[in-house]
Amino acid sequence: MAEALRVGIAGLGTVGASVARVLRDKAAELTRQCGRDIVVSAVSARDPKRDRGVDLNAAKWFDDPVKMAQAAEIDVFVELIGGDEGPAFAAVKTALEAGRHVVTANKALLAKHGVALAEIAEKKGVLLNYEAAVAGGIPVIKTMREAMAGNSVTRVFGILNGTCNYILTRMEAEGISFDACLKDAQRLGYAEADPTFDIEGHDTAHKLSILTSLAFGTKIAANDIYMEGISNITQADIRAAGDLGYRIKLLGVAQRTESGIEQRVHPTMVPTASVIAQVHGVINAVAIETDILGELLLSGPGAGGNATASAVIGDIADIAKSRPGFQHGPVFGRPARELKPYKKAQMRSHAGGYFIRLTVHDRIGVFAAIAKRMADNDISLESIVQHAISGEAAAQKTVILVTHETTEAAVRKAVDGITKDGHLTDKPQVIRIERAG
């Protein structure tokens, strides 16, 4: 049998401790699958005394993950610390430069330094595997990088943040407010104490930027993503969406268009009957549309210790099965040096259907004025409905419009016009509609 693969794990938190536990519990099975043993030979975290729920005494302890990254005791450096700079970046870079394979679950790191790190890995002939960085346990990287050779991707989109999907699912199912759902999600451990990163779309954007690079062979451009979070979604939107045959999801979407590549993260209406609309709670899903295959949808657990460990261990097993001297495939599907600059499509030219919810004064002429603004901007309407508002707000009405395909620029101009007309009593709500099978 080949020599054992020696793994150093940096970070022994939710994911790191799970990886160590599964490597121990499934050691015999992994040896059968990989043709060699996989042993945890080194570990690093901040607190050497903390109980990790798994016996790590046989592994050498390192206070400094950067030292571990180049230690003679390891063949693979597994980075499970997190963060786009600091020890995670320093240690991954050091490991690659020292000719060690790297496995990481760190989307923030890849979104910022992925291409530079891939260049080092490819130069050194080592693997940089990152399955767990996008959609946790769902094997989307492998699917796109390996199983879809020859396919040209036209669009990739998905539910990439479990916290947001959990909140939107409960808002719809229980009719409770965004704030109440968020508090509950925090109490149950589905949302961080500071939820901004998840709720405002940053986490989805990091994952999307990696998928975009794989899909279109472009350099990662995480800072160039149009982003809107879910904190403005109200019960009125969820109910109106339901009445119209839609469900609201926070989607990350990357799409090739005539003017470049669109990368956007925003609340989106998808048809209630579509497959992605059936993805509830903390579950993630990724849809990939290609010229040969058509549309593929993968769904499953996007976070949590075991689900994420599953993807990390799959990456480690691939390294165990690889042989020295074997030419590894490029990290982002094409050689890092050949990744093209990302040509951003302007959000103003985004084409699609729109849901617009307006709260207006209940007076004569308002409805006609809204319809005129739409017509002036060549927006054709699929439906326009008004509802009286009862109780204290009886002097107001809700007007809900659904447009046929139009552009973002036209919708913004029309809504600005309606706002200037002075008919609105509240901020207008605009939600994009996404085509989904």
Ligand SMILES: NC(=O)c1ccc[n+]([C@@H]2O[C@H](COP(=O)([O-])OP(=O)(O)OC[C@H]3O[C@@H](n4cnc5c(N)ncnc54)[C@H](OP(=O)(O)O)[C@@H]3O)[C@@H](O)[C@H]2O)c1
């Ligand atoms: N949690 C998930 O469901 C999930 C899903 C997908 C991807 N990920 C990614 O996986 C990575 C780890 O996430 P996590 O949830 O496991 O984080 P976590 O529970 O906060 O664990 C982080 C670990 O890093 C260690 N650490 C922090 N600074 C360190 C340093 N300077 N040197 C050595 N170790 C250091 C901590 O040590 P101490 O324990 O001693 O404090 C801890 O063990 C992140 O990149 C995250 O984005 C997580």
